[in-house]
Amino acid sequence: AVKGVRVLALAPGSPAEKSGLKPGGDAQGDIIVAVDGQPVESPEALAEVIAKRQIGQAVKLLVFGGDKFRDVGVTLRPPPDPK
Numbered sequence: 001a002v003k004g005v006r007v008l009a010l011a012p013g014s015p016a017e018k019s020g021l022k023p024g025g026d027a028q029g030d031i032i033v034a035v036d037g038q039p040v041e042s043p044e045a046l047a048e049v050i051a052k053r054q055i056g057q058a059v060k061l062l063v064f065g066g067d068k069f070r071d072v073g074v075t076l077r078p079p080p081d082p083k
Contacts, residue, residue, distance in 0.1 A: 002064045004033040005046045015074045022065055030065035037062075050076065 007030045010017040022030045032040060036059055040046040053059055053076055061072045 002031050002033060003039075003041045004031040004064065005040055005043050006031050011080060015077055019061075019072045019074045021061075021063065021072060021074075028065075030063045032061050033064055033069070034062040036060055 006025070007016075007021050007023045008025055009023050010021060021032075022028065024030075032046060034040060035046065035049045038049055040049055050059070055076055055078050058073055058075045061074060063070055063072050
């Protein structure tokens with residue numbers, strides 16, 4: 001079993017969606033395994049690693065999906081305003 005954070009949903013038009021990440025609560029969704037080489041095994045760990053980065057900074061995600069690992073580049077942007 002691959003340890004990481006499963007992608008459950010993506011905001012429409014977000015950098016994550018544009019990067020090709022695949023959401024899904026089942027085996028079809030991608031799993032984020034590491035950010036810039038730092039392993040992440042929980043949503044809290046993922047949030048902590050991302051919080052140390054700056055808006056506009058590019059990060060490299062190691063993602064597992066479709067029975068293979070791949071690198072995905074994402075440029076961070078501010079979270080959407082809650083409405």
